[in-house]
Amino acid sequence: MQEKEAKLDLSTVVVIADIVSDETEERSSEWRHDLEKSSLGTVAAITQAIESLGISALHLSSLDALTERASQRFPGDVVLSIFGGERSRNRMALVPAICESFDMRFIGPDVYGRVVCQDKEISKMLASQCGMITPWHRIVRNETDLDRLGSVPFPVVVKPNMEGSSIGISERCRVEDSAQMQEIARELLREFNQPVLVEKFVGGREVSVNVIEACDGMEMRFAEIKIAGHPHYFEGHLFGMEAKAPWIGLEVTPLDEKIAEQDIGAISRLLETVGHVGYCRIDGKLFNGRFHFLELTPDAWLDPEGAFAQSFTYCGWSYSQVLRSILASESVNHRRPASNG
Structure with missing residues (x-):
């Protein structure tokens, strides 16, 4: 700072x-x-x-x-x-x-930015256009779409397209075959009344890119999430609501592996494309030395024990400094038009 x-x-x-x-x-x-x-x-x-x-x-x-x-x-x-x-x-x-x-x-973000970030299909399209690695994925808007997916690279993750905080995502959403995929997709379509995303599962390390906009650029910190006592858990498991909702037994540590420069550049281009975000968390997997984009969260959990805050406090910031920088990000944005009301 x-x-x-x-x-x-x-x-x-x-x-x-x-x-x-x-x-x-x-x-x-x-x-x-x-x-x-x-x-x-x-x-x-x-x-x-x-x-x-x-x-x-x-x-x-x-x-x-x-x-x-x-x-x-x-x-x-x-x-x-x-x-x-x-x-x-x-x-x-x-x-x-x-x-x-x-x-x-x-x-x-403004209204547009919020909707873009909430819609995983749109945010993945923008991420890919900005040069980020995005896993294979398809959108399912109704049960008929399940018959038109073609060849699916199992294992895949089946999840609601417009939810956050792992709503609707449990360990059983990681499926190994078509029968499992169709069962979970149909349940999610009925329960959440929204499209379902089918996405190739990516192993590797569970990481987050945590960003606060500043007048002279962006403060960017990289964190890894681990299950205590199981350092390789996310190689074959989801970071779903079983772990995320109670937030018990999780460890957040500074990432000890450097993110590739082309991935950092792609992250910056994505944020520029979305527009002013203030602060955000980009979730992904670090696999074979490259960052694989999963989703963009502009309302990252701000609890002192959360990944966003800890990614900064582990680097010497106080929690109050984190909040101050988030508040200061409001002045960075000069692009919102005035209301016509």
Whole structure:
């Protein structure tokens, strides 16, 4: 980080975060739709870190509350959204849509950027065009499409196309044959009412590229996720909701292998193509020395124990510094047009 930090042009950070209704509920249910919601502990950590910077933090838990706040047009407000929502393919775009409608400043992608990132099919197409290695994949929009997939390079992963936080992705989504693939795909089509992505499984190391935009470029950190006591677990297993939802027994460490320069260049081109992201996490596998793109997450989990925060704190940053840099990323963006309202 720069030794001298510029003063942030804001007075209140409006943290919009819907809360998991019952944290005692069994976290391994693959049909849960609320895994992108936040815990009270995560929200408390974020607001406390913001307040330690001498900035007010206001937590709002609903879109109605955000709309009411936006209508009051406080000039010093900046919105930080970790809103998850449920059962809507547009849910991750709702907060920036409200902010744009009221000319309210916010951190992260605009409506278009959110939709592009949420749709795995589109984000993979853009990643490939930018030069990133993307595994073989096909989209299944209905059961009839299953008969038109042609030759499938098993093993493959079957998962919802527009979900995050491993919603709908369990270990049994890694399938070895056509019968398994069709069974899981049909279940996901019925349960989530959205297209299903069939993607070649890639072994290797589970890694994430963690990015915060800055005025002079991007802060980029590389982390590896491991299962404690099983360093090679992800060679043959998914990073699914069984591991991700409870976040128990996971280790996040700085990546000890250099990412190829052509992959770093492709990552930068992808982010430029999507547009302003503020902060984000790019998930992938490191296989045979190359980064294989899986998905782009512009609302990375900001808990102090998460991969995003730890990728920076392991490099000497404090958690408050991570939040400060995320807040500062709002000023980087000068491309959002004013509302016509």
